[in-house]
Amino acid sequence: MRRLHLLLPVLLLALVSLLPGAALAASSGQALEIYYTANTNGEYDPCPS
Amino acid sequence: MGGLARRAGFIESKRTEAEKGVVRLFVAGPFELAAPDGGKVPAMRAPGAVARAHAAMRYDAMLLTPADLALVGDSAPKGLARWTTAPMQTKGEILARSGLRIAFVRFPMPTGPDGRPTEQQTREVVAEGFHLRGEADVVIGISPWGMSAEQAFLGHFSGSAQPFDVLLGGGAGPGHGGKMAAGGFTAWLRPYVQGKAVHVIRLENIPKRQRQSQVKREVDVRFDVVSLDDKISADRVVDTLLAPARASN
Secondary structure: OHHHHHHHHHHHHHHOOOOHHHHHHOOOEEEEEEEEEEEEEEOOOOOOO | HHHHHHHHHHHHHHHHHOOOOOEEEEOOOOOOOOOOOOOOOOOHHHHHHHHHHHHHHHOEEOOOOOHHHHOOOOOOOOOOOOOOOOOOOOOEEEEEEEEEEEEEEEEEOOOHHHHHHHHHHHHHHHHHHHHHOOOEEEEEOOOOOHHHHHHHHHHOOOOOOOOOEEEEOOOOEEEEEEEOOOOOOOEEEEOOOHHHHEEEEEEEEEEHHHOOOOOHHHHHHEEEEEEEEOOOOHHHHHHHHHHHHHHHO
């Protein structure tokens, strides 16, 4: 019985971590960095025909 | 040519230098090999070597134009071959990285008057963007349309739902260091001439951004430009690959 009391909080924590909200909280704050190269040229025409 | 080896060194350093909670993608846009105006470029001296150098950089996404393909030739090196398909068609795909689903839409080469996209091409791009928005956390467009057409395209969406979180531009018209467009919804970037720098867009809090998809997002976006100067070490493998190009100088 005493062992069950010790295990109960651990089991509850494990269950909570499986909830979708917890998964979202864990993934919030994720950042995306895009490193980009390409080629451009010329002058910009502000009044294109 | 030295810039390309330094670019490879920079990309490799960022690829191996992990930052917790950050997904990094390396993208090469239009006209990496050819010039947008059909003029002479260094890659013409040894296109095979330059193509192998680009293949060695293992981009996460790339857009090759018909002009780029003409330089690569029929036998594109492994690593570039997958990007040589259908430059005249809108093509979208989703990459999964560390729990994020990132959609890329490669814009087709414009076939309208004055080198601008047709209405049909614009409709296809918009439809593909909205389609992938339902499946991805972030939607990124890669465009060879040029500055004027890209600006007009983004202008259509001011004050209304926009399919693209990011528009990576290229082609005719000058580059800029990055700006918010489409009513503050889309981060728009056009690199400087001939890939002499690596441009960076950082989007913060991706899941939060997705839930607030109609809100202006300036606070969550950061632009940066990294000059490929002597402070950045050249990648030895790419430097060796480029030896034939240097020899033909």
